[in-house]
Amino acid sequence: MSGGVEWALHCCVVLTSVREPAPAARLAQLHDVSPSYLAKQLQALSRAGLVRSVQGKAGGYVLTRSPELITVLDVVEAVDGPGPAFVCTEIRQRGPMAASPEACTAPCAVKRAMAGAEAAWRDALRAVSVADLARDVTSDYGPGALTGISAWLGATEA
Amino acid sequence: MSGGVEWALHCCVVLTSVREPAPAARLAQLHDVSPSYLAKQLQALSRAGLVRSVQGKAGGYVLTRSPELITVLDVVEAVDGPGPAFVCTEIRQRGPMAASPEACTAPCAVKRAMAGAEAAWRDALRAVSVADLARDVTSDYGPGALTGISAWLGATEA
DNA sequence: TGGTACACGGATACTTTTTGTCCGAGTAAG
DNA sequence: CTTACTCGGACAAAAAGTATCCGTGTACCA
Numbered sequence: 001m002s003g004g005v006e007w008a009l010h011c012c013v014v015l016t017s018v019r020e021p022a023p024a025a026r027l028a029q030l031h032d033v034s035p036s037y038l039a040k041q042l043q044a045l046s047r048a049g050l051v052r053s054v055q056g057k058a059g060g061y062v063l064t065r066s067p068e069l070i071t072v073l074d075v076v077e078a079v080d081g082p083g084p085a086f087v088c089t090e091i092r093q094r095g096p097m098a099a100s101p102e103a104c105t106a107p108c109a110v111k112r113a114m115a116g117a118e119a120a121w122r123d124a125l126r127a128v129s130v131a132d133l134a135r136d137v138t139s140d141y142g143p144g145a146l147t148g149i150s151a152w153l154g155a156t157e158a
Numbered sequence: 159m160s161g162g163v164e165w166a167l168h169c170c171v172v173l174t175s176v177r178e179p180a181p182a183a184r185l186a187q188l189h190d191v192s193p194s195y196l197a198k199q200l201q202a203l204s205r206a207g208l209v210r211s212v213q214g215k216a217g218g219y220v221l222t223r224s225p226e227l228i229t230v231l232d233v234v235e236a237v238d239g240p241g242p243a244f245v246c247t248e249i250r251q252r253g254p255m256a257a258s259p260e261a262c263t264a265p266c267a268v269k270r271a272m273a274g275a276e277a278a279w280r281d282a283l284r285a286v287s288v289a290d291l292a293r294d295v296t297s298d299y300g301p302g303a304l305t306g307i308s309a310w311l312g313a314t315e316a
Numbered sequence: 317t318g319g320t321a322c323a324c325g326g327a328t329a330c331t332t333t334t335t336g337t338c339c340g341a342g343t344a345a346g
Numbered sequence: 347c348t349t350a351c352t353c354g355g356a357c358a359a360a361a362a363g364t365a366t367c368c369g370t371g372t373a374c375c376a
Contacts, residue, residue, distance in 0.1 A: 001243040002334070009268045010249060023352070032253040036337050043354065056344030059352040072271050085159040085243075091168060095190040097307050099299055109294035110167045113230050117282035124275035136267035141257055149255050160363070181323060194366050201325065214373030217323045317376100324371080331364065338357070346349080 002080045004041040007033055009075050009133070011042065014153070015051065016067045016134040017146040021060030022153050030153065041079055048078035067131035073122055075130070086114040160238045162199040165191055167233055167291070169200065172311070173209065174225045174292040175304040179218030180311050188307065199237055206236035225289035231280055233288070244272040 011027050024042050028035035042061055045051045050070055051061045063070065088111040092099045107115065138146060169185050182200050186193035200219055203209045208228055209219045221228065246269040250257045265273070296304060 003245070003247070004335085005244065005272075006247060006249065006268060013268075021352090025352090030253050030255060031249045033249065034336060037335065039353075040336085040355095046353085053353055054344090055342060055352050055354095057346090057349095057351050058344075061353090072275075086163065087161070089161070089164060091164065091189045091191065095188050097188060097310055099303070103299055106298070109291045109298065110164060110171070112294070113283070113286045113291065114163075116286075117230075117279045120282040121275045121279035124278040125271070128271045128274075133267045133271065136270070140264070140267065141261055145257070152255055162364085179323090183323080192365060195364060197324075198326095198365085204324085211324060212373095213322085213324055213371060215320095215322050215375090216373075219324090320373105320375080322371105322373085324369105326367105326369085328367070329365085331362105333360105333362070335360065336358085339354105340356095341352105341354075343350105343352075345351095346347100 001085075004037070004044075005076055005079050007031065007038055008041045008045060008079050009072065009130075011038070011061075012045075012050070012063070012067075012070065012075055012130045013133050013137060014146075014149055015061065015063050016130060017150040018062075018153055020154060021054040021058065021062050023060040026060075026153055030149065044079050045075070048074065050074055050078055063130075067134060068129050070130040071126045072128045072130070072133070073125035076125055084115065084118050086111075086118065088114075162195070162202075163234055163237050165189065165196055166199045166203060166237050167230065167288075169196070169219075170203075170208070170221070170225075170228065170233055170288045171291050171295060172304075172307055173219065173221050174288060175308040176220075176311055178312060179212040179216065179220050181218040184218075184311055188311065202237050203233065206232065208232055208236055221288075225292060226287050228288040229284045230286045230288070230291070231283035234283055242273065242276050244269075244276065246272075 010031060014027065014030070015022060024039045025035045027042075028038045031038075042051065046053050046061070049064060052064045053059070053061055088108065090104070090108070092108050093101060093104055134146065168189060172185065172188070173180060182197045183193045185200075186196045189196075200209065204211050204219070207222060210222045211217070211219055246266065248262070248266070250266050251259060251262060292304065
């Protein structure tokens with residue numbers, strides 16, 4: 001799994017507590033990560049429609065909708081791609097003992113098992129929203145954590 | 159996810175229906191895949207203790223225990239590695255707004271969500287055994303499918 | 317008992333994906 | 347209108363995944 005998923009999720013949580021656009025460079029130095037690479041992930045979020053980019057002098061990124069309506073699965077799919085991790089290459093139709101094509105209308109047993117597991121994985125990610133994550137963060141570190149970060153983002157100093 | 163997982167799973171299903179050792183090269187031409195690379199996956203299964211390698215002239219691979227006792231998760235972990243797909247880099251402890259180390263005894267909210275999803279994924283894979291897959295294959299293509307493959311493996315012709 | 321042939325095992329190149337970086341286009345403020 | 351700041355996509359480097367080869371050990375056969 002792509003490591004950028006972690007960055008994107010943390011950024012979404014941070015964006016929960018800001019109303020003014022947050023520049024990618026500032027989010028990068030907040031997490032102490034590569035600014036250029038984080039920009040790539042934010043671009044992916046923008047293409048997926050999860051965040052909206054505001055250009056110009058006071059530009060940056062803002063969530064497009066309520067954090068309650070953004071699931072963790074949305075973020076993961078935006079960064080890592082929507083396709084399934086396991087791809088069936090239909091090896092049952094290859095080789096000397098290949099199954100006949102007309103007998104392969106349904107997915108093979110291996111694919112079914114893997115697809116079922118991935119469905120469970122997706123369901124678990126879909127059940128958690130970015131708002132839930134923000135609530136957990138507040139519960140873990142106290143109410144001042146996110147507000148402090150929000151204030152730091154608005155300030156001009158390092 | 160590694161593509162070799164598919165090959166390994168299909169091989170395990172095939173090994174269900176054989177008592178004599180099946181050579182890696184023969185399994186490779188059965189599925190029409192790279193013999194050398196399939197050997198790598200089978201070596202991984204051997205290291206994990208799922209299959210036993212028999213050397214010598216009539217050597218090959220055999221399952222070490224009943225297919226009922228080999229879960230799909232066992233095979234996936236043997237080939238792709240046991241570690242979790244999502245790795246938390248603890249970025250909450252980095253940057254100017256870093257959380258204090260003593261406040262980070264528990265995993266962060268992002269890690270908890272991802273770990274929960276992966277647990278669900280693992281549970282789903284653990285619930286399916288290789289024997290289940292073999293049963294599904296028989297149900298899909300008829301009882302003659304696996305027996306035919308078993309006979310082909312024992313024969314000497316291509 | 318010696319020879320021979322077969323099959324596994326690890327060490328070795330190549331390809332694709334992931335990771336990381338850069339500079340140009342566009343926009344809003346001054 | 348100028349200027350400064352932002353995003354966006356195009357461009358390399360690194361890592362993982364993929365594919366291959368030859369050496370080692372073992373069992374069969376003469």
